[in-house]
Amino acid sequence: MTGERILVVEDERVVAKDIEKRLKNLGYVVIANVTSGAEAIKSVAEMQLDLVLMDIRLKGEMDGIEAAEYIRTNFNIPVIYLTAFADEDTLQRAKVTEPFGYILKPFDERDLHAVIEVALRRRLAEAAVRVALEKEKELSELKSRFWSMVVHGFRTPMTAILSCAQLLESHNHELPEERRREYLYLIQKSVKTMNQLLDDVLAVSKAEGGGLKFEPEPLDLEYFCRSVVEEVQFITFQNHQIIFSYQGDCSHAYFDKILLWHILSNLLSNAIKYSPQGGEIFLNLSCQNREAIFEVKDTGIGIPHKAQEHLFQAFHRAENVGKIPGTGLGLTMVKKCLDLHDGQIFVESEVGVGTTFTVKLPLNNLTISH
Incomplete structure (x- = not known):
């Protein structure tokens, strides 16, 4: 591994320059060379680093072990100790800070290189474990x-x-x-x-599970939209009316009709569900600039601004839905179908006023490769 960014903390200037030279010879980048624990902490806070080489004995109120403990706790940057002293008390204090390595002076480049590479690989391994644990926690x-x-x-x-x-x-x-x-x-x-x-x-x-297939085919969008509206209207309550409008030239359209059905039926069903007072639901289709634009609009309860950030996460529901039944999966499905079409979705909503979802899909999906 080369090019990693290293901070050297050494109060003997001649020794620090020698270490910096050795590191550069090994292909590492020395970001800075500081002489105290306070300067080390300041540098770690301000710079992007991969590793700190820390002398244990430093001048000033804070020695290297104290500085390393602060860096480990607050920044999670690996520290390797450099020292000419190896007494038992120092070793015990150093162990508590969980260093990534310990090098006794004097040392040669091979020892330095080996300890740094082990530390960097350990950091990558620990990062991978942390990601895996976070994923496992999320899954749980x-x-x-x-x-x-x-x-x-x-x-x-x-x-x-x-x-x-x-x-x-x-x-x-x-x-x-x-x-x-x-x-x-x-x-x-x-x-x-x-x-x-x-x-x-x-x-x-x-x-x-990757079971959704993308199989675009020629589609009469106007007829398809009217069919979806008719189907959703049939299974809904009589106090809602879905109004469909159409403009532009939507001929030569290629879509996966199963995925498009999921998109439109979910958006229309949600518009009806979250308009418990009834009323009109609008589905507007327009085709322009090689895009099909579907707009689903209601005058229902609306979506709080905070909830809009998590709309497409599975099982997420806004706090204002009350006792309205739902799974929080409909919009997750919409997003997955849109991704297969290389489409986009936008939402405008105000609590107590209503919600408008706008979906944009390329008209000719034969050019998309999946």
């Missing part, structure tokens, strides 16, 4: 959130189904027709909620 937290979401997601509709079924069984002849219809409607709604949860989990699982 993700699994925990997943199971919590699944349990909560199923428990609520199952409780509703059980309650309605028990009431219908026990009081069926006593209930007015309107109330029986209400209980049956709640059962159907709960089943749809559980089915949507399963669909979302399976779809994202397939995407995570």
Whole structure:
């Protein structure tokens, strides 16, 4: 390894110059040469470093061991001690700071080179372990959130189904027709909620496992959008109306219709779900500059600004959704489908006013290589 940036901390100027020369001969970059622990800490704070060579005996209020301890605790930069003293007390104090090496003066370039390379490789190995542990922690937290979401997601509709079924069984002849219809409607709604949860989990699982294929084909975008609108409108409540508009020349469009269906159906379903008061949902399609632009607009509860930063993370839901059911997986799926199309998505939202998602996709996806 060459070109690593090293700080030398040595209060004997002649010795420091000799060390600097040896390091340069070995291909390392000496960023600075300082003489005290305070200067060493200041340099580490201000510079990008890979390693510190630290003399234990330094002039001033802070010796090399104290400076190394501060650097290890606050900056996580590896330190190698350089010293002519090897008494037991000094060694014990030095061990506590967990140094990456220990070189006794005088030393030759081979010893110096070997100790530095071992220290640098150890740093890389420890960094890799830290990344792996962080990934494992993230995965563990993700699994925990997943199971919590699944349990909560199923428990609520199952409780509703059980309650309605028990009431219908026990009081069926006593209930007015309107109330029986209400209980049956709640059962159907709960089943749809559980089915949507399963669909979302399976779809994202397939995407995570690389199971989503990108297979673009010629597509009549206007007809396709109208079909998606009709399908979503059919399974939604009567107090929402989806209004579709179209402009521009969208002929010669090539898209993966399965992935595009996931994108549009998820955005439209979310617009409906988070507009509990009902009203109009807009899907606008325009084609210009070799792009298809899809705009899904609602006048629902809106998305808090802080939550917008995490919209496409799995299982993340904004704090203002209340009791509105959902998995936090729909937009994750949208993003994965968009990435396969080399597309972009933008959001504008204001709490209590509504949300607009804008999706931009290249019209001719045959040119994309995956």
